[in-house]
Amino acid sequence: QSVLTQPPSASGTPGQRVTISCSGSSSNIGSNYVYWYQQLPGTAPKLLIYRNNQRPSGVPDRFSGSKSGTSASLAISGLRSEDEADYYCAAWDDSLSGPWVFGGGTKLTVL
Amino acid sequence: EVQLVESGGVVVQPGGSLRLSCAASGFTFDDYTMHWVRQAPGKGLEWVSLISWDGGSTYYADSVKGRFTISRDNSKNSLYLQMNSLRTEDTALYYCAKGGKNYFDAFDIWGQGTMVTVSS
Numbered sequence: 001q002s003v004l005t006q007p008p009s010a011s012g013t014p015g016q017r018v019t020i021s022c023s024g025s026s027s028n029i030g031s032n033y034v035y036w037y038q039q040l041p042g043t044a045p046k047l048l049i050y051r052n053n054q055r056p057s058g059v060p061d062r063f064s065g066s067k068s069g070t071s072a073s074l075a076i077s078g079l080r081s082e083d084e085a086d087y088y089c090a091a092w093d094d095s096l097s098g099p100w101v102f103g104g105g106t107k108l109t110v111l
Numbered sequence: 112e113v114q115l116v117e118s119g120g121v122v123v124q125p126g127g128s129l130r131l132s133c134a135a136s137g138f139t140f141d142d143y144t145m146h147w148v149r150q151a152p153g154k155g156l157e158w159v160s161l162i163s164w165d166g167g168s169t170y171y172a173d174s175v176k177g178r179f180t181i182s183r184d185n186s187k188n189s190l191y192l193q194m195n196s197l198r199t200e201d202t203a204l205y206y207c208a209k210g211g212k213n214y215f216d217a218f219d220i221w222g223q224g225t226m227v228t229v230s231s
Contacts, residue, residue, distance in 0.1 A: 002155065035217040037156070044206060044221040045148075045156065056219065088156050092215050099170050099214065100146070100158035 003028065004089050004103035011109040017077040020106045022089035024070050028101055032092040034072040036065055039086040039105075048087070049074060076108075084110045113137035113220050115207045120225030127197050131225055133190040133207030138220075141165070141185035144210035146218050147192050149203035157203070160192065161210060170214075175201075197229045 005023040012018040022034065036049035047056055049065035052072065064075045072091075076083055089103040119131040131147070147159040160171045160181040169181050180193040190207055204226050208218035 032215060033217075039156075044223050046221070047217070047219045050217065050219065086155075090156075090158075090217055092217075100161065100217070102156045102158060105155040 002104040003093060003101035004091065006087075006089060006103035006106045008104065009107050009109065011111055012076075012079045013111050014079055014081065016079045017075060018079055018108065019076075020074045020087050020089075020108070022072045022074070022103050024072075024091060024101075026070060027095045028070075028091040028093040029067065029072055030070040031094060034065065034067050035090045036063075036074045037088045037090065039088065041085070045088065079110055081110050084108055113209070115209065115220060115222035117205065117207045117222045117225035120205060120227045122228045122230060123197055124231050125197060125199055125229055127229070129194045129197065129227060131192040131194065131205055131207075131227070133192075133222060135188045135190065135207075135209070138209065140183075140188040143212060144214060144216075145181075145183060145190045146208040146210050147181060147190075148206045148208055148218065148221075149201075150206070150224075151200075151203040154203075159205070161214065162190070163214070164212070194227070197227075199229050201227060202229045203227060 033051045037045040038048045039045045052067040053065045086105045093101045114136045116134045146161045162181045178196045182191045204224040206224045207222040209220040
């Protein structure tokens, strides 16, 4: 059972916009930055969004992040086949069991 | 090019010990916190441990506290994870990851991982 809650799966067709949610609590998302990672099959995770809504250089602006209260979202617009991957959210957690926590991951399928 | 290369993963019996290493290059190693993150086969990511830039502060996930020890040698640009009293549930791909200049910035660069299998 992950501290951050993500839907296990999401899907969309090429060109569509999809969103992936990440729900937490006041000790993590509610008071700290959210990060998003993309893990393509058989590869290491890659940083996609940092500090809630910032994109590292090289990440297309099709990817965007947002946060409101104790929840966050990753949006992917203009969906492409190469976006098919697992996506994870992460945040620092102020509680004693932390400090870093991940969501369980969302498998995105491009139909 | 920023690079992290893990090594040391093997098959080990329950109760055994193992030391993982991570060689860093392409950045000023002693400016950054460093982390270990693991992924059990077919499962999600689990944060394991972090160490401050100077090694003076360390944090652990409850699942490994008291059994694993993170350390670093800034003169060798290397990160380590000493794993004792290994359990079958420690079986995973272990990633070394570069953190930020403070604890609140997450991992921006990951290695390719080293596989640890705990089995009799």
